[in-house]
Amino acid sequence: MSSSRIILLVEDNPDDVDLTQRAFQRAGVTHPLEVVEDGMDALDYLFGRGVFSHRRHEPLPSLVLLDLKLPRLGGHEVLRQIRADPRTRFLPVVILTSSDEEKDLVESYSHGCNSYVRKPVSYNEFVEAARQLGVYWLELNRSPLPGVSG
Amino acid sequence: MPLTDPLRFRRLLLRAILLPVGLLLVLAGILLGTVNGLIQAQEKARHYQEAITRLEQVRQLFIDRETGLRGYLLTGEPAFLEPYHAAGQQLPRALEELERGLAGAPGQGTWMEEVRGRWREWERVADAQLSLFRQGGDWLSLVRSGAAKARMDALRSTLDTIRAEELRRATRQGLEAERAGRTVLIAGGLWTLAVGGLLAWLSRRQLLTLARGYDASLAQVHAQADALRASEARLESRVAWRTLELTAANKELESFSYSVSHDLRSPLRAIDGFAQALREDEGERLSAEGLRLLTRLQGAATRMGQLIDDLLQLSRVTRAELRREPVDLSAIATSVLQELRQRESGRDVTCSVQSGLSVRGDPRLLRVLLENLLGNAWKFTSKRSGAHIELFAETADGVTHYAVRDNGVGFDMAYAGKLFSPFQRMHKPSEFPGTGIGLATVQRIVHRHGGDISAQAAPGGGATFRFTLQEARA
Structure with a gap:
């Protein structure tokens, strides 16, 4: 499976979705941004289940931007299940959240997130963050192919 | 009988x-x-x-x-x-x-x-x-x-x-x-x-x-012992109940803070973001006054974001479990001043940190404390040349006082009564930005270590903040 160059954004707040899309656009990150609004949808999307069963054989996204506070299934649990499944074990997951509670940081890293970015209030700073994330995770970083056991 | x-x-x-x-x-x-x-x-x-x-x-x-x-x-x-x-x-x-x-x-x-x-x-x-x-x-x-x-x-x-x-x-x-x-x-x-x-x-x-x-005496003694045990048990259960209540209150406070941190910031981000989008997308059609208003709007959003962050820090300082371990105060001060210097590289500030100031306390909280005190010193010396900031220790009557001194604008001691209360400011926002929460946070950190803090200042004569950290006796 080749890299899809898709970015999956797991975010329930439509304002944040809109702003994130704009920020990536403005930062010159041209990769397609797919959006799911809660944790259950995120897992269904990744594993091709439920409304996303048509995606069963589609390639996985190159990067998951995961919010922590989500309806139905929270970000921590989504991350835990992603890491528990051999297909998504090495999938790059960046936590993108408003929280900078130590507790959240510790839990995210212990579940195996690849990075933790706090959404800044200032839009300009957010654009800069989006730019750096795009450059680093989609251009610079290399990940093993999905399903490879390590 | x-x-x-x-x-x-x-x-x-x-x-x-x-x-x-x-x-x-x-x-x-x-x-x-x-x-x-x-x-x-x-x-x-x-x-x-x-x-x-x-x-x-x-x-x-x-x-x-x-x-x-x-x-x-x-x-x-x-x-x-x-x-x-x-x-x-x-x-x-x-x-x-x-x-x-x-x-x-x-x-x-x-x-x-x-x-x-x-x-x-x-x-x-x-x-x-x-x-x-x-x-x-x-x-x-x-x-x-x-x-x-x-x-x-x-x-x-x-x-x-x-x-x-x-x-x-x-x-x-x-x-x-x-x-x-x-x-x-x-x-x-x-x-x-x-x-x-x-x-x-x-x-x-x-x-x-x-x-x-x-x-009869034995029965009396037994009765007294029973009563004592009963009252002890009552006291214990009351303490346990209070602890439970406190724990619950703390949990509630924690989740409240979490909500504040997460949910209150989102709309602010949206306000700033959409204002910026408006500026970018429709900027050409806006008048100069319209653009100026947009800037004010974004500034307000940023300030509120800062306010929320400071409040969160204040609440975290209160909630956080206090650790007691050896802390090198001098090293932390040096690192904080280095960060300040990096952030404003154009400033000409002489810093002197007494070396070897080692204390027992919570390293994270003590860093927050020094960030606030040194940050204030840095801020209030910004309008003069030959700024000088120092950290040193003095021992009087067997008690060690740590002091952060600057030669900045200082303040009038007549207004110093509420210096350490939240949202109390000594300066106009147009002169020096700030939320008025920093010193409240500092005082809480000092109190949590069992110490005390006091300030000494004069308008135009700089300010000195002295604090003690009561070390836990073994």
Whole structure:
């Protein structure tokens, strides 16, 4: 499976979705941004289940931007299940959240997130963050192919 | 009745000892009296026995005299007269002794008179016989007349009477003594039995009283211990309940802070973001005033974001579990100042940090503390050249004070009363930006370490913040 160059954004707040899309656009990150609004949808999307069963054989996204506070299934649990499944074990997951509670940081890293970015209030700073994330995770970083056991 | 009254206990104890001792003394007195009576009775019995012995002696002397005389008369041998004379010599004394021995006997005087009288009569006849024999007279017819024999028989009869009477008295006295002895034995035994029984009964009663008192005291002690345990348990359960409540309140506060951190910031981000989008997308169509308003809007959103972050920090400082470990205050200060210098590289600030300031405390909280104090110093020296910021320690009365001093704008001490309360500011926002939460956070950190903080400043004369960190005593 080749890299899809898709970015999956797991975010329930439509304002944040809109702003994130704009920020990536403005930062010159041209990769397609797919959006799911809660944790259950995120897992269904990744594993091709439920409304996303048509995606069963589609390639996985190159990067998951995961919010922590989500309806139905929270970000921590989504991350835990992603890491528990051999297909998504090495999938790059960046936590993108408003929280900078130590507790959240510790839990995210212990579940195996690849990075933790706090959404800044200032839009300009957010654009800069989006730019750096795009450059680093989609251009610079290399990940093993999905399903490879390590 | 509990034996809590020591006087009562002493009285009881005294009675338990004094009563048996008293009763035994009475017993001993009575026994002594009776034994004394017994001894006296025996003494009397011996007395009678002695009188009888003397009586026998007298009788023997009379026999000696009679037989001595008779032998002499029959043989003419003077040798036979020896016992006659010896007895004659001894008799007066023997009679005196007999009289003494009979002292106290009711017939003593009469008896002795009779004995002496009859003896004198016999002596007269005996003398007559003897003188007739020596003169060669007819002593034999005198003997034959039986005058001497009759007199001697009368004398013997008197002695027999006395003997019988004395024997009777001796027997009676012996019986009396025997009865007294028996009485002593029986009375002593009975008395001992009675006293023993009484003592046993009294001891039992007193022991029971003591035991009851002891039981009562024990019950009281038990009751007190139970009450103590109960109140302890109540206290413990109350503490546990309070702890539970506090834990719940803390949890609630934590989730509240989490919500504030997460949810309150999102709309702000949207405000700033969409204002920026408006500026970018529609900027050309907006007037200069419209663009200026957009800038104000974004500035307000940014400031509110900062306010939320500062409030969160203040709340976190209160909630966070305090760790106690060795912390190098100097190293933290140096690192904080380095960051400040990097953020504003154009500033000309002389910093001096006393080296080797090591304390025990929470490294994260102490970093927040220094970030705020040094950040303030950095901020309030921004409007002058030759800015100077220092961190040093002073020890007075065994207490170490740590001080952050700057030569910035300072402030009027008249307004310093609420310096450490949240949202209190000493300067206009147009002069120096800030939320007024930093020093409140600093004070909480110091208080949580058991220390204290104070400020000293003058308008235009810089400010010095001194704090202590009470080290936990092992």
